[in-house]
Amino acid sequence: MRIRPAGMDELPALSALALRAKASWGYPPAFLEACRDELTLTPEKVAGWDIWVAELDGRPAGMIALRMAGLDAELEDFFVEPELQARGVGSALMSTFLDAARARGAIAVALDADPHAEPIYARFGFTTVGRSPSGSIPGRWLPRMRMRL
Numbered sequence: 001m002r003i004r005p006a007g008m009d010e011l012p013a014l015s016a017l018a019l020r021a022k023a024s025w026g027y028p029p030a031f032l033e034a035c036r037d038e039l040t041l042t043p044e045k046v047a048g049w050d051i052w053v054a055e056l057d058g059r060p061a062g063m064i065a066l067r068m069a070g071l072d073a074e075l076e077d078f079f080v081e082p083e084l085q086a087r088g089v090g091s092a093l094m095s096t097f098l099d100a101a102r103a104r105g106a107i108a109v110a111l112d113a114d115p116h117a118e119p120i121y122a123r124f125g126f127t128t129v130g131r132s133p134s135g136s137i138p139g140r141w142l143p144r145m146r147m148r149l
Helices: 008-023 029-039 089-103 115-124
Strands: 002-005 049-056 059-069 072-080 108-112 127-133 141-148
Touching: 002 089, 008 029, 008 049, 008 059, 008 072, 049 072, 049 089, 059 089, 072 089, 089 108, 115 127, 115 141
Parallel strands: 072 108
Antiparallel strands: 002 049, 049 059, 059 072, 108 141, 127 141
16 A cells, blocks of 8 residues: 555545445435535635555555644545454554644644544544534534644
């Protein structure tokens, strides 16, 4: 496996990966369709982000995105292909992300988690500090998580 920066030409493939990973939680098609815009990566959306891809056998196996917000690093997107979950892809991506955040002077990392992913982030050392409104589903709240570096 190789971790490398994402290319802008990969945004459609990475957007599709994000939808497949979201679907792995068992969400119904209508829910996934409601999330499509938020999970679609465009050059405008990712301006100012650093995105890394985990590549395995010549294809993307996962992705993670960093946006700096002052002294905080915001984890924008973090997805692993469903058939490759729990095989070290996410750990390799998170390690790259945290190294980059520290190198940029971040003192903490924050994110809005899918509720199903909250225990995964907790295993990485994040704690739930509140709730944030979903950008896709009105009335849905997401765990707001944070980790000091």
